[in-house]
Amino acid sequence: MGYAFFIDMGQEITPYIKRLLMSHITGLSTVQLLAEPNLQLTEEQQTWFDEAIVRLQNNEPIQHILGYSEFYGRKFKCDRRALVPRPETEELVDWIISMHNAQCTILDIGTGTGCIALSLAKELPLAKVTALDISIDALSLAHENAEMLEVGNVDFTEGDILNMDNEHCVAREKYAVIVSNPPYVRECEKAKMEANVLEYDPHIALFVSNEDPLIFYRAIGEFGLSHLEKDGALYFEINQYLSQETCDLLIAMGYKNVELREDINGNARMIKATL
Numbered sequence: 001m002g003y004a005f006f007i008d009m010g011q012e013i014t015p016y017i018k019r020l021l022m023s024h025i026t027g028l029s030t031v032q033l034l035a036e037p038n039l040q041l042t043e044e045q046q047t048w049f050d051e052a053i054v055r056l057q058n059n060e061p062i063q064h065i066l067g068y069s070e071f072y073g074r075k076f077k078c079d080r081r082a083l084v085p086r087p088e089t090e091e092l093v094d095w096i097i098s099m100h101n102a103q104c105t106i107l108d109i110g111t112g113t114g115c116i117a118l119s120l121a122k123e124l125p126l127a128k129v130t131a132l133d134i135s136i137d138a139l140s141l142a143h144e145n146a147e148m149l150e151v152g153n154v155d156f157t158e159g160d161i162l163n164m165d166n167e168h169c170v171a172r173e174k175y176a177v178i179v180s181n182p183p184y185v186r187e188c189e190k191a192k193m194e195a196n197v198l199e200y201d202p203h204i205a206l207f208v209s210n211e212d213p214l215i216f217y218r219a220i221g222e223f224g225l226s227h228l229e230k231d232g233a234l235y236f237e238i239n240q241y242l243s244q245e246t247c248d249l250l251i252a253m254g255y256k257n258v259e260l261r262e263d264i265n266g267n268a269r270m271i272k273a274t275l
C-alpha cells in the first residue's frame with residue numbers, strides 16, 4: 001500500500017522526495033538509486049528535475065508532478081480534476097473488502113479519481129460497482145483510471161447526492177455496500193491546511209459549511225435507509241473532529257451497530273453502520 005509515498009506535510013523537499021522524482025525520470029527504483037549516488041542525468045532529465053523542484057517549491061503536490069498517486073497497491077492518475085487519494089481511505093477500502101463477498105452491489109458516492117470504486121472492483125471482480133460524482137471533471141479522470149486499470153465492472157454516473165432525483169439510475173437500485181468519503185472539512189479548519197492541499201485539491205471535494213458540516217452524512221444516511229439491502233452496510237470516511245456527532249446522527253436516523261474505527265495514526269476516521 002502507498003503509505004510511504006503519500007506526502008501531505010507541507011512538502012519539505014527531502015532526499016526521499018528527490019529520489020522519488022529521480023526514480024520517475026530514470027526508471028530506476030528509489031532503492032536502486034541509493035546504490036547510484038553519482039548517477040548523471042541527461043540534459044533533458046536534469047531540466048525536468050529542476051522544473052519539478054520549482055513546482056514543489058510553489059506547493060504543487062508531488063502526485064500532480066508525477067501524474068499519479070499510489071492507492072491500495074495501484075497507480076491512479078492524479079491532477080487538478082479530483083482530490084489526491086489519501087492513505088486513510090485505503091483503510092476504509094480494506095475494511096469493506098474484509099466484510100463483503102465477491103458478488104455484492106456497491107455504490108461509491110463522491111468517487112473523485114475513482115480510487116475507492118476501482119480498488120473495490122479490482123479486489124472484488126464479481127461485484128457490480130456504481131460510482132457517483134457531481135463533478136464532470138472528476139468523472140472524466142475516474143474514467144481514465146478505469147481504462148488504465150482495465151476495470152470493466154464500474155458504472156460512473158453524474159449526480160448530486162444532496163438533490164437526488166428518484167428517477168436517477170442510482171436511486172433505482174439497492175446496494176449491499178454504500179460507501180462515501182464525502183466533503184467534510186469545515187470552513188473554519190481552512191487555516192490549518194497546507195498550501196499544497198488548499199491550492200491544488202478541488203474545493204468542491206473538501207469543504208462544507210461551519211453551520212452544517214454533516215450535510216453529506218445526513219443526505220447519504222437518508223439515501224441508505226431506502227437503498228441498502230437488508231444485510232447491507234454504510235461505510236464512511238469521517239472528519240475526526242466530528243466523530244461522535246457523526247455516530248450520533250446515524251443512530252438518531254435508525255442505524256444499528258454503528259462502529260467507529262481509528263486509522264493507523266490513531267485518529268477516529270471511519271464508520272460502518274447497518275440497518
Ligand SMILES: C[S@@+](CC[C@H](N)C(=O)[O-])C[C@H]1O[C@@H](n2cnc3c(N)ncnc32)[C@H](O)[C@@H]1O
Nearest residue numbers: 085110111112133134135160161181182183205
Ligand atoms: C473528499 S472527495 C473524495 C474523492 C474520492 N472518493 C477519494 O476518496 O479520494 C469528495 C468527492 O465528492 C464529490 N462531491 C461533492 N459534492 C457532491 C455532491 N453534492 N454529490 C455527489 N458528489 C459530490 C466531489 O466532487 C469529490 O470528488
